[in-house]
Amino acid sequence: MSDQPTMTDDKLRAEVLAVAKELLAKGLVEGTSGNVSARLSDGTICITPSSVSYETMTLDDLATIDAAGEQIGGERTASSEKGLHVACYAAFPEINGCIHAHPVHATMFAVARRPIPAVLDEFAIYVGGDVPVADYAQSGTDAVGEAAVKVLASVGAALIANHGMVAIGPDLRKALGITALVERSAKIVHGAEQLGELTSVPDEVNTNFAAVYNWVRHNS
16 A cells, blocks of 8 residues: 555545546536545545435545445445445555546447557656556446456556546546546547547657656656
């Protein structure tokens, strides 16, 4: 588990709520879809609840689960996708924030089961490279997390086949930035393909930028 020296657990919980509301404001989720979590100082996880509107959600609605996914705090039931978050934190000790969202353009790629290519200069710096597609798994099952971690070792985001996307980061704000960038890039790629053939960034550029991403992920 990575230490969180600059934020208290109370501030991390407030960040979970704030980021959840930003996802809605940015159009990255609709209704009660998607979920947000942060790893707390003792290794437990603060996560958004199941079936609660982001508009009305308060700090009291947030749930706390242990590293195995068992709920240990909060009156609301933890998100049905808690298994995805648990799997990501278990697999990647350097991450402390996880977001599952359903942005329209990224989800189009998830339904088509097509990776989102790193064709923008800044993409590999912040995401690590092409956004892969995880194998299909039924929503709400542990298999969703198992499939996701298989493709997240060197990148900050993955598409969840026929469902949406997941983003991870050394902190929750970085995970939010990745989520927004992936959606923006998916929209640009989709539009560019209507104009003609995509032109890739030189391989050596993406390789160099991916190294920057990897350093930030493990040293933030």
